Amino acid sequence: MKTLTEFIIEEQAKYPSASGNLTRLLNDLGIAAKFVNREVNRAGLTNVMGYNDEVNVQGEAQKKLDVYANEQFIAALRSGGECCAIASEEDEKIIAFDNDVSQSGKYVVAIDPLDGSSNIESNVSIGTVFSVYRRLSMVGKGRVEDLLQKGTEIVAAGYIIYGSSTMLVYTTGRGVNGFTLDPSVGLFIRSHPDMKYPEAGTIYSINESNSIYFPEAIREYLKYCHADDPETNRPYITRYIGSMVADFHRNLIKGGIFLYPGTMKNPSGKLRLLYECNPMAFIAEQAGGKASHGFGRILEIQPTDIHQRSPFFAGPTYMVEKIEEYMKEFSPDFGK
Ligand code: P6P
DSSP states (O other): OOBHHHHHHHHHHTSTTOOSHHHHHHHHHHHHHHHHHHHHHTTTTTTOOSEEEEEOTTSOEEEHHHHHHHHHHHHHHHHHOSEEEEEETTOSSOEEOOSHHHHTOSEEEEEEEEETGGGTTTTOOEEEEEEEEEOSSOSSSOOHHHHOOOGGGOSEEEEEEESSSEEEEEESSSOEEEEEEETTTTEEEEEEOSOOOOSSOOEEEOOGGGGGGSOHHHHHHHHHHHSOBGGGTBSOEEOOOSOHHHHHHHHHHHTEEEEEOOOSSOTTOSSBIIIIIHHHHHHHHHTTEEEESSSSBGGGOOOSSTTOBOOEEEEEHHHHHHHHHHHHHHOTTTTO
16 A cells, blocks of 8 residues: 555655655645545535636636635645746636745646536536646746746646545656545555556547537547447447546546547637646556647647647547547648
């Protein structure tokens, strides 16, 4: 039995130059996750359910748990002192800490504190998604440029899924490991070592109600998914719960592709690059899969805005490459 803290420290030992700062930052995130987990698990009981009459930067009605989760992760990172700035889905601008300790923090964090929160009332699994970068600015407060780095510069990425059990899944570029929270002792225990996509994918996850707005390539791909070809596990099984962390995690475990394409109405799609697409793309690649915007690697997009969106396809490599083939053949100019 290995706890998250033990594992992180062991991993640090593999990097001779490591000074422990990232170790402490990852632990800070793990601590915040436990507080969020406690509130998510009793959402229906302690009146944190429901909306707080605020609207976030996305124009989405904020739920009390969104705000609580945001506050928990910001507080943990501020007091931990390893992070100097945060880009959060819940805040229009970056949060650049101004206390001396945090200003010397070597890292910045992009985070969706509670993704899929519209599912809270229906008790569907929701999640936190984060990515960690080294800061580029040398001194003083963190800057937006520290957050506008390509996903290829990520030093750590992960998600927490608040589901039938609560899991923290993360990577620092040496494979993906999953830790299940044992609530009786409040420890994350390594339960899923070296997570990889299964060889054969059988699931596709997409909101098909948007079909009339999909580019031709996606409509053609859906016909491919529905076709009867047992040799390639088709027709694929459709599974979509509308909570990215839950859909992504299930497909990582069982083998399948997650799709959130751009549409004629929203060519950039819905998912945000910095704190949804990039961290999940890093994990997908570390799990032996691929993550694409339809024409290339998600991780190679140069961000220009902390809340920008991107089409997102992630899963076993051959499934994502099939999407890229279809985009090239049927919708080569989409979104350009
Ligand atoms: P749709 C949740 O709001 C979210 O950001 C992701 O968690 C999820 O994958 C997506 O939106 C669902 O969007 O348009 O299918 O409801």
